Amino acid sequence: xxxxxxxxxxxxxxxxxxxxxxxxxxxxxxxxxxxxxxxxxxxxxxxxxxxxxxxxxxxxxxxxxxxxxxxxxxxxxxxxxxxxxxxxxxxxxxxxxxxxxxxxxxxxxxxxxxx
Amino acid sequence: xxxxxxxxxxxxxxxxxxxxxxxxxxxxxxxxxxxxxxxxxxxxxxxxxxxxxxxxxxxxxxxxxxxxxxxxxxxxxxxxxxxxxxxxxxxxxxxxxxxxxxxxxxxxxx
Numbered sequence: 195x196x197x198x199x200x201x202x203x204x205x206x207x208x209x210x211x212x213x214x215x216x217x218x219x220x221x222x223x224x225x226x227x228x229x230x231x232x233x234x235x236x237x238x239x240x241x242x243x244x245x246x247x248x249x250x251x252x253x254x255x256x257x258x259x260x261x262x263x264x265x266x267x268x269x270x271x272x273x274x275x276x277x278x279x280x281x282x283x284x285x286x287x288x289x290x291x292x293x294x295x296x297x298x299x300x301x302x303x304x305x306x307x308x309x
Numbered sequence: 310x311x312x313x314x315x316x317x318x319x320x321x322x323x324x325x326x327x328x329x330x331x332x333x334x335x336x337x338x339x340x341x342x343x344x345x346x347x348x349x350x351x352x353x354x355x356x357x358x359x360x361x362x363x364x365x366x367x368x369x370x371x372x373x374x375x376x377x378x379x380x381x382x383x384x385x386x387x388x389x390x391x392x393x394x395x396x397x398x399x400x401x402x403x404x405x406x407x408x409x410x411x412x413x414x415x416x417x418x419x
Binding site: 236238242253303 | 313315318341343345352353354355358395397405406407408409410411412
């Protein structure tokens with residue numbers, strides 16, 4: 195199993211550009227989440243999904259969109275990048291409370307720099 | 310609102326010394342708490358969760374509801390323990406959403 199994979203590893207954007215951060219998992223997990231990690235602020239939840247076709251907002255959703263068309267994939271879209279979105283982005287998945295509890299498995303992260 | 314507080318940004322100890330990473334939380338219901346660790350150039354991974362009451366890599370953490378704390382402890386620090394440690398609280402209502410503390414960087418010196 196590859197676990198949780200993320201692409202790209204590193205990206206530089208100009209203000210106003212759009213892009214999609216990819217996340218995939220091969221563990222058949224129902225739950226997937228996106229977090230951003232900023233110095234001195236820990237990880238903050240952006241969006242999450244409890245299954246294919248179901249998404250909801252987290253703590254800091256503004257400027258980001260998500261969709262979940264399959265169990266495996268959970269892409270994060272930046273429609274118009276801003277310097278405030280410079281961060282490290284982590285995708286995570288978990289089996290859900292009915293199977294194994296709430297341990298989350300994280301991807302390696304994507305470093306995003308918005309100029 | 311749920312909140313997790315880790316008061317120390319950096320904790321520096323000598324090898325063989327005891328370690329205690331502090332975590333306090335604010336939550337109205339019955340909490341489920343975790344410690345996640347991020348070693349240099351590695352992804353974030355679960356270290357332990359309070360519900361399993363296990364010891365991982367010599368670390369333990371006891372949930373103290375009276376003091377709303379979940380401090381991480383290890384009696385003898387090792388060099389390989391140097392990492393960033395995050396305390397996290399699970400939300401109610403499903404979705405496995407976590408509220409993280411700001412993290413404590415542990416540096417074990419020789």
